[in-house]
Amino acid sequence: MSGFPRAVCALLLLACIALPAQAAGEQGRLLATGGAMQIEGAAGGGIVPWAVLAGYGTGDQNGGSAFHTRIDTGDYALRVTGAAWTLRNRVELSLARQRFALPTLQGLLGLPNGVFEQDVLGAKLRLAGDLVYGDLPQFALGIQHKRQRDFDIPRAVGAVDDSGTDIYLSASRLFLGAAAGRNLLLNATVRATRANQTGLLGFGGDRCDAYAAVFEGSAAVLLNPRWAVGVEYRQKPDNLGFAAENDWRDAFVAWFPNKRVAVIAAWAGLGEIATLGGQDGWYLSIQLSQ
Structure with missing residues (x-):
């Protein structure tokens, strides 16, 4: 598992280069309508999944994306590598590995390990509607199963489960x-x-161990076919008694030079994380699509 999901991403990148351009589809979906790859591996914005599916394939095509994302607030750093594959613009399957570093807390608390990882397996089903055409917006139902690979720190701060x-x-x-x-x-x-x-500090806690319904939203303006700017908001539960968990937000700019490549930069406001407040910083993501 140590090479996952890098090996998956490498295979997808090779496929992007080797397969004919028709698969990515000059006649497929409009440029930028595949969105970006969010930190849990689903197509959408940086921190919010959308109803769009990865890649540019239409109903008789397959497609997908591979990506690497970095977020750095100074006290924390998150690296995510993953890939998603879409079958006939109906089902999206995704894999992502998150690597979370907390150098400041490691120094302050003398933690034996300052880095831990989480795997995310995802699936998304387009239910109805269309992003551009028809009377209904596009609706999609998604699932993300997350598992901690290093649970000692989340357990120590009150998390109940490692998945x-x-x-x-x-x-x-x-x-x-x-x-x-x-x-x-x-x-x-x-x-x-x-x-x-988002699972980086485990699941459930001493304050609450029940499912919570939270809202996430995004708005983006396409300045032209290749550039977009927008904002996102992600509501968060607050399960752990030792520290508050704040809602997340970001403001982003995205560049889509063609259907193969996308680059997304953002300023992310993450609030308090594990007792350290003011966790704001830069977000950068690079993806290749098919």
Whole structure:
């Protein structure tokens, strides 16, 4: 498992280079409508899954994306590597590994290990509607199963379980010419979760060990076919008594030079994490799509 998901990503990247351009589809979905890959491996924004599916394949094509993301607040650093594959624009399957470093707390508390990891296995089903056409927005139902690989620190701060499963429902719509003549994308997601800091600090806690329904939202304006700017918000549960867990937000700019490559940069406001407040910092993600 030590090479997962890097080996998966490498295979997907080779496929992106080797397969003919028709698979990515000049006649497939519009540029940027595959979104970005969020930190748990699903297609969407950086911190929020959308109803869109990874890649650019249409109903008779397959597609996918591989990505690497970095978030650094100074006190914490998160690295995520993953890949997603979409079958005929209907089902998305994803894998991601998150590597979470906490150098400041390691120094303050004398922790034996300052880095731990989490694996995320995801699936998303497009239920109905379309991102661009028709009367309904696109709806998708998703699931993300997360498992800690190093549970000592989450257990020490009060987490109950080293694994958990999130379920979410997303609705996304691209409104053509709706923002001063530019395309506007809106997304709303409702998630059922027990995760502490998206699972990086385990699942359930001394304060609460029940599922909570939380809201996540995104809005983006496509300045032109290759550039987009937007904002996101992610509500969080608050299960652990030793420290508050704040909602997350970000403001991002995304560049889609073509259907193969995307680069997303953001300023992320993560609030308090494990007693350390003011955890704001830069987010950078690079992805290749098919």
